[in-house]
Amino acid sequence: MRVLLVGDHPPPYGGVAIHVRQLLQYLRGRELEVKVLDIGKGGRPAPDVIPVHGPAHFGLRLAGFVAGGWTLHLHTSGNNPKSWALAGMVGGLPGGRAPRVITLHSGLLPDYLRGSSARRVLAGMALAGYARVVAVSGAVRDAVVACGVPAHKVLVHPAFCASQVTAGAVPPRVESARARRRPLLVMAHHPSPVYGRRLAFQALRRLVEELPDVGLAVFGPGTRSEEFRRDVRETRVAAYLEDLGELEHDAALGLLSRADAFLRPTTHDGDSISVREALALGVPCVASDVCPRPVGTRVFQADSARDLAFRVREALAAGPPRVVSPDAGPVLEALYAELALARAERARAAPAV
Numbered sequence: 001m002r003v004l005l006v007g008d009h010p011p012p013y014g015g016v017a018i019h020v021r022q023l024l025q026y027l028r029g030r031e032l033e034v035k036v037l038d039i040g041k042g043g044r045p046a047p048d049v050i051p052v053h054g055p056a057h058f059g060l061r062l063a064g065f066v067a068g069g070w071t072l073h074l075h076t077s078g079n080n081p082k083s084w085a086l087a088g089m090v091g092g093l094p095g096g097r098a099p100r101v102i103t104l105h106s107g108l109l110p111d112y113l114r115g116s117s118a119r120r121v122l123a124g125m126a127l128a129g130y131a132r133v134v135a136v137s138g139a140v141r142d143a144v145v146a147c148g149v150p151a152h153k154v155l156v157h158p159a160f161c162a163s164q165v166t167a168g169a170v171p172p173r174v175e176s177a178r179a180r181r182r183p184l185l186v187m188a189h190h191p192s193p194v195y196g197r198r199l200a201f202q203a204l205r206r207l208v209e210e211l212p213d214v215g216l217a218v219f220g221p222g223t224r225s226e227e228f229r230r231d232v233r234e235t236r237v238a239a240y241l242e243d244l245g246e247l248e249h250d251a252a253l254g255l256l257s258r259a260d261a262f263l264r265p266t267t268h269d270g271d272s273i274s275v276r277e278a279l280a281l282g283v284p285c286v287a288s289d290v291c292p293r294p295v296g297t298r299v300f301q302a303d304s305a306r307d308l309a310f311r312v313r314e315a316l317a318a319g320p321p322r323v324v325s326p327d328a329g330p331v332l333e334a335l336y337a338e339l340a341l342a343r344a345e346r347a348r349a350a351p352a353v
Helices: 015-029 055-067 081-092 109-114 117-127 138-145 172-180 197-208 226-235 249-257 273-280 305-318 328-349
Strands: 002-007 033-038 049-051 071-076 100-104 132-135 154-156 184-188 215-219 241-245 261-264 285-288 298-300
Touching: 002 015, 015 033, 015 071, 015 273, 015 328, 033 055, 055 071, 055 081, 071 081, 071 328, 081 100, 081 117, 100 328, 109 117, 109 138, 132 138, 132 328, 138 154, 172 215, 172 241, 172 249, 184 197, 184 249, 197 215, 197 226, 197 305, 215 249, 249 273, 261 273, 261 305, 273 285, 285 305, 298 305
Parallel strands: 002 033, 002 071, 033 049, 071 100, 100 132, 132 154, 184 215, 184 261, 215 241, 261 285, 285 298
Antiparallel strands: none
């Protein structure tokens, strides 16, 4: 069985890219023949990862794998026109011997598809060429079924491989932050307001009143921007922040493993991989109520800094969660085997020419 994963591969370390790398590691460990066609911005050399440069190069490489009968598994957000154009291209490329699977990752997908009937029609057409659609949540499943995709083709499973989550070594600045702060809270940052930076700072300001040694370690892109500095000034939290900038993913997991709690104050979300990583590492997690959260997560009212601060205090008092984290690796391996068997049966049943 040969599997081609199509999607972003780190760097940068976004959720889709991390899942693609996790799945690559899992399948490689199972001794499957697996490669990644990297359509992201990384381009960093890595075993079994093929960077592509532009649509023509991508189409040429993809056609070669289709002709070879590889199982194709596309990973994309589904929340913008480019994503659906990509889905249509991969699903529509001629080559019946190559089964196709797509995972739709974004929590913004349902709102995006609800925004226009034309979007729903195009999504339904793009998904017609896939044997299975993997939705990361029930809301994503419902949205694609509403586009005319048969419900039996849609599988709901988090884009997460718990078996691949291991904390790596951390740089000295992380150890210094850990030594200074009691408790140490951690938050993944992004310049988008969707990530809830300002709300987290407001909650931190409330926590300082009871926990004067508290600190919030922030990692990710955009922490050197003027907008970030403005929010720090206006919420008066500079003395309580640990700005760690961008971290390699293994170091970010190392940071998570040393945290007393992880915050996910997003205004929109899908099945956040960072929430599941925190829980898999035994770290209390406090996340907004904008979507269903994994068992073990403490959920707060999305627009309330007061409630966020309250739930953080609850999580700190309760200590490490005890949860069983899902693993997409065995689920997808079984799905690939099912599709390969169905393809073999169709080949045997076809009349001789």
